[in-house]
Amino acid sequence: xxxxxxxxxxxxxxxxxxxxxxxxxxxxxxxxxxxxxxxxxxxxxxxxxxxxxxxxxxxxxxxxxxxxxxxxxxxxxxxxxxxxxxxxxxxxxxxxxxxxxxxxxxxxxxxxxxxxxxxxxxxxxxxxxxxxxxxxxxxxxxxxxxxxxxxxxxxxxxxxxxxxxxxxxxxxxxxxxxxxxxxxxxxxxxxxxxxxxxxxxxxxxxxxxxxxxxxxxxxxxxxxxxxxxxxxxxxxxxxxxxxxxxxxxxxxxxxxxxxxxxxxxxxxxxxxxxxxxxxxxxxxxxxxxxxxxxxxxxxxxxxxxxxxxx
Amino acid sequence: xxxxxxxxxxxxxxxxxxxxxxxxxxxxxxxxxxxxxxxxxxxxxxxxxxxxxxxxxxxxxxxxxxxxxxxxxxxxxxxxxxxxxxxxxxxxxxxxxxxxxxxxxxxxxxxxxxxxxxxxxxxxxxxxxxxxxxxxxxxxxxxxxxxxxxxxxxxxxxxxxxxxxxxxxxxxxxxxxxxxxxxxxxxxxxxxxxxxxxxxxxxxxxxxxxxxxxxxxxxxxxxxxxxxxxxxxxxxxxxxxxxxxxxxxxxxxxxxxxxxxxxxxxxxxxxxxxx
Numbered sequence: 001x002x003x004x005x006x007x008x009x010x011x012x013x014x015x016x017x018x019x020x021x022x023x024x025x026x027x028x029x030x031x032x033x034x035x036x037x038x039x040x041x042x043x044x045x046x047x048x049x050x051x052x053x054x055x056x057x058x059x060x061x062x063x064x065x066x067x068x069x070x071x072x073x074x075x076x077x078x079x080x081x082x083x084x085x086x087x088x089x090x091x092x093x094x095x096x097x098x099x100x101x102x103x104x105x106x107x108x109x110x111x112x113x114x115x116x117x118x119x120x121x122x123x124x125x126x127x128x129x130x131x132x133x134x135x136x137x138x139x140x141x142x143x144x145x146x147x148x149x150x151x152x153x154x155x156x157x158x159x160x161x162x163x164x165x166x167x168x169x170x171x172x173x174x175x176x177x178x179x180x181x182x183x184x185x186x187x188x189x190x191x192x193x194x195x196x197x198x199x200x201x202x203x204x205x206x207x208x209x210x211x212x213x214x215x216x217x218x219x220x221x222x223x224x225x226x227x228x229x230x231x232x233x234x235x236x237x238x239x240x241x242x243x244x245x246x247x248x249x250x251x252x253x254x255x256x257x258x259x260x261x262x263x264x265x266x267x268x269x270x271x272x273x274x275x276x277x278x279x280x281x282x283x284x285x286x287x288x289x290x291x292x293x294x295x296x297x298x299x300x301x302x303x304x305x306x307x308x309x310x
Numbered sequence: 311x312x313x314x315x316x317x318x319x320x321x322x323x324x325x326x327x328x329x330x331x332x333x334x335x336x337x338x339x340x341x342x343x344x345x346x347x348x349x350x351x352x353x354x355x356x357x358x359x360x361x362x363x364x365x366x367x368x369x370x371x372x373x374x375x376x377x378x379x380x381x382x383x384x385x386x387x388x389x390x391x392x393x394x395x396x397x398x399x400x401x402x403x404x405x406x407x408x409x410x411x412x413x414x415x416x417x418x419x420x421x422x423x424x425x426x427x428x429x430x431x432x433x434x435x436x437x438x439x440x441x442x443x444x445x446x447x448x449x450x451x452x453x454x455x456x457x458x459x460x461x462x463x464x465x466x467x468x469x470x471x472x473x474x475x476x477x478x479x480x481x482x483x484x485x486x487x488x489x490x491x492x493x494x495x496x497x498x499x500x501x502x503x504x505x506x507x508x509x510x511x512x513x514x515x516x517x518x519x520x521x522x523x524x525x526x527x528x529x530x531x532x533x534x535x536x537x538x539x540x541x542x543x544x545x546x547x548x549x550x551x552x553x554x555x556x557x558x559x560x561x562x563x564x565x566x567x568x569x570x571x572x573x574x575x576x577x578x579x580x581x582x583x584x585x
Contacts, residue, residue, distance in 0.1 A: 029488035030403055037400035037419060037459055044456035045422050051433035062436060109328065112321055126329045132567045132574065134517035136535040137560050140542060141339045150350045150549045152338060192575055245428050248519040266428040273432050274524060282432045290429040297424055
């Protein structure tokens, strides 16, 4: 008997829900409000990413439909290309500099200015300023700074009575110069994340440590930094994902040169994929970038989730 | 006591040193815009001999500068408008209406938080071209909106979830529909988060370089970063002109930042802490 009544109850509650939903325009609301986001996101985010994987199996200049199926040849060419090795290595260097130089610098400065005083607010604004400037503008300003004829470095060499160095045209110095600009541009962003976290550390914990006789450095090391671990983890994530995508700054500064020594993954895929209309080949580089980004993100999440639990 | 003052002096010295390294290049380019190229060679960093504004005036009188700025302004404004409307609408559904599959669709739309934009740039170029949108404003607006949606939806939903439920129940009893509730209650109550996301999206769009570079070829539709690179290509080593141009393009950004910094910082740290 009970098996007979059960579906009936179920059905009634469903029609009830339906009637109720219709009366308040629940379905109309879903049908009107949701599709724009779904369509835009699918069309311009998900589909292109899927397309990249598809195109990467063809030799294709972007016109007509891709027909010349080459299998994994694009990937093989990519892995054989010494410029791509340089691009990968440069990207790795950017990640390392972000984690090892930029983040500690940002943390140190955050500890110096996190308290809410007028002068601190001023310093914070100044440090954060480069972050909101367009990368291309920053790159152009710094290519003036490093210019061998007119720039500030040229002037410094001159004053010291040395021969001027064309920093951005020098294989040895061009990439370190770019890394300097990237630290300059982004440290303020990480600092802001730490400041937000430091301001939420309970004051009595810091007071208690001070009463116990802890020096400021000890308070920072043993109280504040452990308590903002989450913020550090988050900023590390942004540093890595951001480093993987560096493009805008390189174009005005070196455009990948001299002799292709300052490419990153993205300038590589732009230069060798789009500028030369090797859509299939460039897509293979895009797939590598995508896999690296997702892979590192997942690995990082796992590694830090364990770390944060302890 | 004296060790504390010593420490504080050291702290201020470090801060001033870092601040001058940060500001130095920006001031140098502002000053540089007033100099002649010959003066730049001997004095690239400090105040100009004479405050001669002719480089700035020349750029102001050049119609291209205003066209680039206008294009960027239109594209950024439309991106903001579209992201706010489309993102808030979707977030409202996820916050207020449960239906079969809604959680899955929600997770799907948040996937964009993990994806590197640059990985999609070549197929985006093909897609935009096949849709016949190359060299139109929409070629930049639509993909930018799509890539900004994930963060917008994340932030909007978190905000909508905190709005008082009693409000909706009261309106519901009075026969208010979901659509009307969204329009007359949710949106007006959400101005803080709309402002935060709006300012953040505006800055991102204003500074965007890669996407316009790929989908815009016609100079008349260039955004200012493209125009600036074009200008640099024309003036090559006339650094005084280039510095004047750069200074003029970053000045509105700096003013905007000073006016809206509260929202910019909130968008950043809010997005990072919740993401």
